[in-house]
Amino acid sequence: MTIKGIQYRDLDAVWQHPETGAKVFIGNQTASKTRSILANAGITHIVNCTDDMPNAFEGKDPSISYFRFDIYRYYSDLDLRTHKGVLHFFAKVFRWVDEAVANGHSVLIHCLAGAHRAGTTGTAYTMHASKLDHKTAIKACKTCRAVVDPMGDLTDLLRQLEKAQSLSVGYLQEGP
Numbered sequence: 001m002t003i004k005g006i007q008y009r010d011l012d013a014v015w016q017h018p019e020t021g022a023k024v025f026i027g028n029q030t031a032s033k034t035r036s037i038l039a040n041a042g043i044t045h046i047v048n049c050t051d052d053m054p055n056a057f058e059g060k061d062p063s064i065s066y067f068r069f070d071i072y073r074y075y076s077d078l079d080l081r082t083h084k085g086v087l088h089f090f091a092k093v094f095r096w097v098d099e100a101v102a103n104g105h106s107v108l109i110h111c112l113a114g115a116h117r118a119g120t121t122g123t124a125y126t127m128h129a130s131k132l133d134h135k136t137a138i139k140a141c142k143t144c145r146a147v148v149d150p151m152g153d154l155t156d157l158l159r160q161l162e163k164a165q166s167l168s169v170g171y172l173q174e175g176p
Contacts, residue, residue: 009145010030011028011041012027012144012145015122015125017101019102020101020103022042022101022102022103022106023041023042023101024097024101024107024122024126024129025043025122026109026114026122026144027114027118028113029053031108032048032056032110035057041108043064043106043107044063044100045096045107046108047066047068047069047097047107048110049071049109049118049121051072051073053112067092067097069092071121071157073089074153074157075153077089083163083167086160086161087164094124109121113147114145114148115148116149119141119145119147119148119149122141123137123148124137124157124158127158127161127162127165134161138150138158
């Protein structure tokens, strides 16, 4: 399918663990609820970046693990005029994905279209895992998945994450 001149796929790999080969994918709702798509990509872990979209296989397929990360919580949880709290906001999802890929499990990060919410979360993870600034991470993710579009305040969120990461060493060991 082509949308606005962009070839659109249900999911695209944006990062690969250097030792285990497990991949992090950004994708859409179709990928999250189609067992054959997940199986073909070797995905056993899913990050749902919405607050209302169901986890399709939760309670039905024990081979699929879920983590709900409602990225739009940043509206109520953070003040984007500062980087304070941004690391804590992302830390749990980063740890969850880190553990999955370190153990050889590929991960799908999804929302409805795999562009804004999942695109931002996947870009944030790429920043974290590859030690990239937000602009480079956005370009890298867009190279893999052209529809990635951290728009508006989501770009500000990534910018504040970059600032916070540059000021904090060992931030994933902090907090709950």
